Amino acid sequence: MKAVVYTEYGSPDVLHVKEIEKPAPEANEILIRVYANSVNIGDVMARDFGSITPSKFTMPTIFWLPARITFGFNKPKKQILGNEFAGEVTEVGKDVRRFKVGDPVFGYRGMNMGANAEYICVPENSLVAIKPANMSYEEAATISGGTMTALNLLRKVDIQRGQKVLINGASGTIGSAAVQLAKHYGAEVTGVCSTPGMERVKALGADKVIDYTKEDFTRNGETYDLIFDIMGKSSFARLKNSLKPNGRYLLASFKMKQLFQMLVTSRTGVGGKKVICALSSENLEDLLLVKELVEAGTIKSIIDRCYPLEQAADAHRYYESGLKKGYVVLTFEHNHKALA
Numbered sequence: 444m445k446a447v448v449y450t451e452y453g454s455p456d457v458l459h460v461k462e463i464e465k466p467a468p469e470a471n472e473i474l475i476r477v478y479a480n481s482v483n484i485g486d487v488m489a490r491d492f493g494s495i496t497p498s499k500f501t502m503p504t505i506f507w508l509p510a511r512i513t514f515g516f517n518k519p520k521k522q523i524l525g526n527e528f529a530g531e532v533t534e535v536g537k538d539v540r541r542f543k544v545g546d547p548v549f550g551y552r553g554m555n556m557g558a559n560a561e562y563i564c565v566p567e568n569s570l571v572a573i574k575p576a577n578m579s580y581e582e583a584a585t586i587s588g589g590t591m592t593a594l595n596l597l598r599k600v601d602i603q604r605g606q607k608v609l610i611n612g613a614s615g616t617i618g619s620a621a622v623q624l625a626k627h628y629g630a631e632v633t634g635v636c637s638t639p640g641m642e643r644v645k646a647l648g649a650d651k652v653i654d655y656t657k658e659d660f661t662r663n664g665e666t667y668d669l670i671f672d673i674m675g676k677s678s679f680a681r682l683k684n685s686l687k688p689n690g691r692y693l694l695a696s697f698k699m700k701q702l703f704q705m706l707v708t709s710r711t712g713v714g715g716k717k718v719i720c721a722l723s724s725e726n727l728e729d730l731l732l733v734k735e736l737v738e739a740g741t742i743k744s745i746i747d748r749c750y751p752l753e754q755a756a757d758a759h760r761y762y763e764s765g766l767k768k769g770y771v772v773l774t775f776e777h778n779h780k781a782l783a
């Protein structure tokens with residue numbers, strides 16, 4: 444079978460399509476014929492982990508070392524990228540109960556990666572579920588990781604109907620799910636991103652979109668109950684005046700400094716305003732909830748470009764170009780037509 448393999452860290456040029464052995468499922472595993480993968484920040488960071496120093500790493504340095512050891516210190520241990528996938532079950536192990544041959548599925552591999560391949564084996568109780576009926580394989584391959592993370596992190600702040608919420612990084616994987624979830628919870632939502640992502644964020648339902656290359660949201664006089672900063676690009680000092688009394692600053696990417704601010708503000712806050720750093724822990728219940736939310740029309744996927752497996756390097760280049768207007772997807776030859 445074909446897979447996108449990389450044996451050294453670096454630019455998209457390190458990605459090569461190779462023939463490798465097709466895996467066989469263990470008793471508790473299913474074999475999936477993969478039809479689509481998303482290309483996302485996890486893939487791009489893992490591909491170039493050699494150049495990610497502790498200061499470039501978007502989480503506390505104490506997380507950098509274990510991540511570097513997991514992925515491989517000088518060269519990648521896991522030589523196949525791909526954390527989100529959609530495809531069809533082609534074989535089941537003898538103990539498998541949740542799935543049968545022919546089931547359309549989608550799922551998330553997280554740091555296990557390995558989905559940039561024509562076939563993958565996953566345990567039936569891992570993060571894999573029947574694909575949302577109203578999504579193509581391409582769309583279903585883009586929504587698991589970001590939506591589960593946004594669900595997990597937004598649970599820490601319990602958004603109330605009518606609250607004003609700002610999502611800084613609204614056009615990305617977590618941000619686009621957060622925009623849709625915050626609308627679903629009844630908030631008035633402002634999304635912040637750069638020019639290419641603005642139409643997408645509007646299409647996802649944001650009431651207002653701010654282009655961070657043209658306007659600094661901390662200086663326009665607006666105030667919010669919640670500011671969700673996906674990449675940790677702002678700071679508590681800068682945006683404190685943009686929070687309402689008792690407003691919260693939630694970070695998906697943070698360093699020790701923000702953890703310290705969380706500790707300091709945890710009891711009474713600063714003028715009631717609190718910093719919250721949170722880690723998501725994805726689980727099967729949340730993946731099943733993602734499927735429900737998609738089928739209810741709450742979560743949708745806006746795809747910009749699909750690339751065949753052979754053009755994985757081009758897909759990574761486009762992802763990194765700063766021009767993308769939606770998800771970037773790797774596709775595998777299959778007979779299923781996109782639904783969209």
Ligand SMILES: NC(=O)c1ccc[n+]([C@@H]2O[C@H](COP(=O)([O-])OP(=O)(O)OC[C@H]3O[C@@H](n4cnc5c(N)ncnc54)[C@H](OP(=O)(O)O)[C@@H]3O)[C@@H](O)[C@H]2O)c1
Nearest residue numbers: 484501612613614615616617636637676695696721722723
């Ligand atoms: N806490 C957790 O448990 C957890 C879990 C998973 C991931 N993460 C973290 O989440 C981050 C990845 O998020 P993602 O997958 O959503 O990334 P992504 O898809 O790359 O999206 C990044 C977003 O940030 C925006 N952005 C970039 N520069 C910005 C700036 N200066 N000001 C405002 N927005 C800016 C981008 O907008 P443009 O594209 O328009 O520039 C885009 O909307 C990583 O740092 C990762 O460590 C945390």
